[in-house]
Amino acid sequence: MSIIQKLETIHLSTSQKEVANFMLDKKLEIEKMTINELAHFTYTSPATIIRLAKKLGYDGYESLKKDFLEEQKYILTHFNNIDPNYPFNKKDTIQTISSKMTQLLKETAQDTLSLMKHDDLQKAVAILKKANVIHLSAISYSLLLGQTFQLNMNRLGKLVNICSINGEELFMNHLIHKEDCLLMISYSGQIEQMIQLARLAKRKNVPIIVITSVGNNELKKYGDVVLNISTREKLYSKIGGFVNENSIKLILDILYACYFELDYDDSLNKRITISKESETTRFASLKVMKEGE
Known part of the structure; x- marks a missing residue:
């Protein structure tokens, strides 16, 4: 979870809000500010800044500043002409919306x-x-994207099991073995x-592969390898999860493609054979879709 996302979800005192708002307003300008200077500009105290840092999961101001600056530099790249949370406006025409959504998809990729x-990618593919x-664990839209990954991998003869976390996660202790792996998808972590x-x-x-947002979060601590989702959206204040959902889909597609390439010819043969055997009722009317054309 990014620092900005954490600031959305945790309770801050009035003085802590002053520090947070100042940092968010000045962004990269705080790079050379000492804790005393930050306290002076925000009419607070070093103790207040340290308490804010600890509330955000850091041991002090310097470690918070380091991650904050890295996060701000990341935010300032890509998405310069479009707001990931509100990519279109209420008065936009359908053609404008179409154009903006297409641009959003390109920027997300x-x-x-x-x-x-x-x-990290190489290690993740080796684990798979x-x-x-x-064993794939996710919720909501991430789970739906995970099911698409499951279908693709199953067509290569690789078993992907969807883990339920609706009160049944404790039973997974008896189903997951050390020869398996766990693929976990969570934007917040x-x-x-x-x-x-x-x-x-x-x-x-x-072995655990974690697909999650940029920044620190609890789930990352357990990952043998972490693949980062494009982290541009707020947790709640947005039209839809267009960026993180498309980012997750792309990561899963990349994992599938890299796994496929490990034994390209065998994977292709399995994919075609399994698809033919399991999709006997499919047919195409367009020439471009017909097999052997």
Whole structure:
């Protein structure tokens, strides 16, 4: 969860709000400010700033400032011409909305790619390859995207099991084995049931891949590898989850594609064979869709 998102969800005192608002207003300008200077400009005290830092999960001002500056630099890249939370206005024409949504999709893809680190992706794919079963945990729209990933992987003969976290996560302790892996998707990274499931898996030495937002959150602590979602949207104040949902889909598509490429010819043969056997009623009327054309 980003610092901005945390500030949306936690209770702050009046003086702490003054510090937070000043930082959000000045952004990169606080880079050379000492804690005493920040306290002076906000008419507060160093103690207030330290309490704010600890409330946000940091041990002090310097560690908070470091992550805040990195987050601000990230926010200032991409999405310069469109608001991820409100990408269109109430008076926009349908053509304008179409154009803006297309631009949002392009920017989301570029932003997601910029967050993708080669070694992390390589490690994640290796974990998927080695696992007997991939157990996927997510909720809401992320779960729907996970089900698409499940279908794709199943068509390669790789079993993906969807983990329920509706009160049944404790039973997963008996179903997940150390030869498997756990793939967890959460934008906030603060869903208690998923954290509880991650703890269970970690105690059994089950490798964990976490797909989550930029910044610190509880779920990240349990990941053997973390892949970051484009983190531009507020938790609640937005038209829809266009950015994070498209970012998650792209990450899952990349994981699938990289897994596919590990044994390209075998994967292609399996995909075609399994699809033919399981989709016998499908037909196409358009020439471009017909097999063998």
